[in-house]
Amino acid sequence: MAMTWRVGVDIGGTFTDIVMLGSDGTVHTKKISSSVDDYARAIVEGLTQLFAETGIGAGDIEEIRHGTTVASNAILEHKGARTGLITTAGFRDVLEIRTLRMPRLYDMAWEKPPPLVERRLRRVVDERIDARGQIERALDPAQAEAVVRALIEEGVEAIAVCLLHSYANPAHEQAIAGIVRRLAPDLPLSVSSEVQPEIKEYERTSTTVINAYVMPIVARYLRALRTGLDGAGVTARLLLMQSNGGLMASEAAAAKPMHIIESGPAGGVIGAQALARAKDLADVITFDMGGTTAKAATVEAGHVARAAEYSVGAGIMVGSRLLTGAGYLLKVPAIDLAEVGAGGGSLVRVNAAGGVQVGPESAGAVPGPVCYDQGGSEPTITDANVILGYINPHHLVGGAVTLNAARAAEVFEQKVAQPLGLELARAAHGAHLIAASNMIRAIRAVSTERGRDPRRFALFAFGGNGPLFACGMAESLGMRRVVVPPSPGLFSSFGLLYADTEHHYARSFRRLTRTVDLAELNEAWNALAEQALGQLAAEGFSGSSAKVTRAAALHYHGQSFDLTVPVPDGPLDAAALRAVDEAFGVEHERTYGHRAGTDEPVELVSIQVVGRGLKANGALPEHTSPARSEATIPPRRAYFGPTAGWIETPVLRRADLATQRVGPVIIEEYDATCLVLPGWHARLDDGGNIVIER
Incomplete structure (x- = not known):
């Protein structure tokens, strides 16, 4: 029987990650810079390069599983469709009134984000259904048709329909939907009784509007991706990761894109859940740190923690999530994630008060950190880690990204160390610790704020930078075990392969x-x-x-x-x-x-x-075989704070941990670097995961 391949594709702010898993357990991976102007292009280019490198044919791909940020980016950048809203008379301004909750209690200058539908495109019909579903005032079909025609004449690109208490009786909404489909059959339409038939007017209205707002953008993106894949000879079916951690067919995603708004971060959490179950780790906190943000979630008793609703475009989580009200609310199930603006590309600055600030701004893919030598002039966390000796000073991604360590040290000295009056290594180490403390807030948000003690969890670290920070963060939190899966820098893509529809x-x-x-x-x-x-x-x-x-x-x-x-x-x-x-x-x-x-x-x-x-014969193999191996790497000096100072530190490959090693140790891989601190030891388990314990 010919070997077939499943592909996981995850788009991040800096890199697009591709993992190909063969039916015999062989793994091929590719990390390529994200094509921000057209995300689909990087996917097709990356697959084409993998085909050339491996000899795999496009016809051997049976399925592509994809996590994407295209929908959330449309909201963040206010580049969604020109949307019209039809609602009950008296409820025209629900989108602006919201729930009257303030995310910043003492910030008098905070302003609500502008509604996704401007007021003149919010039209009302004079009807009323009560909470028991009884019709108090019948809908006038002539008035409804006039409202629909007015929105069409305004040139709207999508229409949302959300009437009072339609979850109890959808008759009036369905009548309006029939008018829209008759007058403009090709116009994207989002009807609350079809997409979210639940109580609470703002939540239902906001969800229905978001669904309409991103429908044309998501449909256009999926068409472009399908065209690109077909052009490369890849005719395999396309599945999209949902915010809740399940997969849905691309056709269903185009019809209800509200389910893929937070598609990007979900894959890694689902992969962590699968590996935790396989290794009898009942409780884990996932920690995913990339180039721009770091995210945390929990898997408890083998189950992913999910939230019934979340806010899009609320900015990164910078404190307690008990203070809600920012952003645009979506009442659909989603993995309960907390996020902070701390990634490898996070900028390190000395603020006006003389303190060090890390993030939330990021150097992103372009120009990137100073050490990338692509025009970056602001020091970043990656630059700090190069200075500290944690990251290979010569290259990243198996040599695909050449680093200029001297330039990183020069800029960090000039812009951070000298203004603080600190020696370079101490300044860089301080920035590293501040980034870690920022990310610890995300872990506390999904554990302590949810009534869970993080000390009884293992920390499951992945992302390009997660394994570099995990050991130090676990030490600060009193956690005793860190697990780093194979291919950690591409694990969000790998995790897509574990998900069910x-x-x-x-x-x-x-x-x-x-x-x-x-x-x-x-x-x-x-x-x-x-x-x-x-x-x-x-x-x-x-x-x-x-x-x-x-x-x-x-x-x-x-x-x-x-x-x-x-x-x-x-x-x-x-x-x-x-x-x-x-x-x-x-x-x-x-x-x-x-x-x-x-x-x-x-x-x-x-x-x-x-x-x-549940996919027949779809279980992933117990052991996967990464197709890449690296040559032996000489030890290098690394800085572990003012007490321990500089230590000549062994630099190993993952396979070298078949025998337990005592920290400090650096494990270098194609897609990530793992740091084991003094006082911790590391070994490989029988699934190829690095297990670090105190």
């Missing part, structure tokens, strides 16, 4: 658990399950390859916020509902430190299902 469905269902009609509840859940199974069947998954799991969002009656807990399979009876109540109480206590007594009524807020398509 997933579809998430939810609907509002507000009932007290103690008085809910069980027949009505079971019928509602079955309807969602049928929707999920129907979508999976359309994509070729049926029988044992189609799996549906259930969950419920609940709160104590009168609370504004809810928590999600799993719900067992099968028809629910009174005993099963009591078990769901108890699971909610346990999660409430774990998250907030307390729970109410048994007499406090618990309210269902929404019911949810996840449909998973």
